[in-house]
Amino acid sequence: MKEVMGVIGFPISHSLSPEMHESAIKKLGLKMAYHAFLVQPEQLKQAIDGVRSLGFRGINVTIPHKVAVIPYLDEVDELAKEIGAVNTIVNEDGKLKGYNTDGEGFVRSLIERIGNIGEKKVLAVGAGGASRAVSLAVAKHGVKEITITNRTVIKGEDLARNCSRYTQSTSISLEDAARNLMEYDIIINTTSIGMKPEVENMPLSLTNVKKGSLVCDLIYTPIKTKWLKEAEKSGADILNGVEMFVYQGALAFERWTGEKAPIATMRKTVLRQLGG
Numbered sequence: 557m558k559e560v561m562g563v564i565g566f567p568i569s570h571s572l573s574p575e576m577h578e579s580a581i582k583k584l585g586l587k588m589a590y591h592a593f594l595v596q597p598e599q600l601k602q603a604i605d606g607v608r609s610l611g612f613r614g615i616n617v618t619i620p621h622k623v624a625v626i627p628y629l630d631e632v633d634e635l636a637k638e639i640g641a642v643n644t645i646v647n648e649d650g651k652l653k654g655y656n657t658d659g660e661g662f663v664r665s666l667i668e669r670i671g672n673i674g675e676k677k678v679l680a681v682g683a684g685g686a687s688r689a690v691s692l693a694v695a696k697h698g699v700k701e702i703t704i705t706n707r708t709v710i711k712g713e714d715l716a717r718n719c720s721r722y723t724q725s726t727s728i729s730l731e732d733a734a735r736n737l738m739e740y741d742i743i744i745n746t747t748s749i750g751m752k753p754e755v756e757n758m759p760l761s762l763t764n765v766k767k768g769s770l771v772c773d774l775i776y777t778p779i780k781t782k783w784l785k786e787a788e789k790s791g792a793d794i795l796n797g798v799e800m801f802v803y804q805g806a807l808a809f810e811r812w813t814g815e816k817a818p819i820a821t822m823r824k825t826v827l828r829q830l831g832g
């Protein structure tokens with residue numbers, strides 16, 4: 557009998573996760589399967605009970621359920637609790653434990669690219685759900701400092717306060733961030749600006765970016781956003797959202813299977829789906 561894993565969301569038909577995980581399962585020859593399930597918000601509790609009663613190994617949770625799912629779990633990992641969102645559930649003998657591998661996936665993609673990040677100065681643009689996951693995970697991993705810049709300053713201040721429990725953290729305005737860009741080794745766009753390049757302006761100009769710094773975007777459609785193209789033009793290295801997506805999946809896969817995730821296979825499958 558195959559162990560079942562999956563992803564729940566609403567909508568879900570465009571999810572890249574089923575093919576990515578199926579390719580990993582096939583690569584390692586595991587007796588497992590991964591499916592996408594469309595779950596309406598009002599059916600979330602029943603769906604989670606189903607994970608328990610049907611004995612699924614675990615599931616990924618995506619929009620709009622990442623926050624709402626928390627009260628239905630038996631246990632929530634500390635980082636996921638702080639982020640306030642769960643994207644991965646593991647079923648241990650009927651007990652469901654929630655994790656957030658989004659932020660940790662981002663950290664792992666950073667380390668794979670540039671090695672030790674302990675001495676890096678980081679700027680995160682945005683202070684919404686995605687930034688919470690990434691900024692808290694980066695702070696908790698340990699960097700020299702993390703600065704949050706956000707259109708709504710009070711939200712940036714709130715997130716910086718949370719991050720300052722782990723490392724030096726402050727909040728600045730978008731204007732100040734643009735002026736002081738040279739100071740940062742890693743700059744991350746966590747906003748969804750860039751998904752519709754024809755109607756949206758970049759969150760801030762990258763002309764002052766330091767040469768050799770790493771500019772990241774969490775967006776993966778398009779694979780190379782206007783923000784990343786601009787960064788490249790200014791002499792920075794770039795990291796696209798495909799990497800974070802692959803690593804968040806890899807960390808979930810490793811929790812469910814106990815196996816090392818076949819990253820190259822997973823990345824290839826995602827890029828093929830994105831037409832890249």
Ligand code: ATR
Pocket residue numbers: 681682683684685686687706707708711746747748749759
């Ligand atoms: P997500 O879960 O994707 O992070 P979110 O929680 O709605 O989505 O957060 C969106 C983030 O993008 C916020 O930081 C938001 O800034 P505000 O807090 O000021 O709303 C930022 N954002 C969205 N559109 C923006 C725009 N046009 N200019 C600047 N920032 C924008």
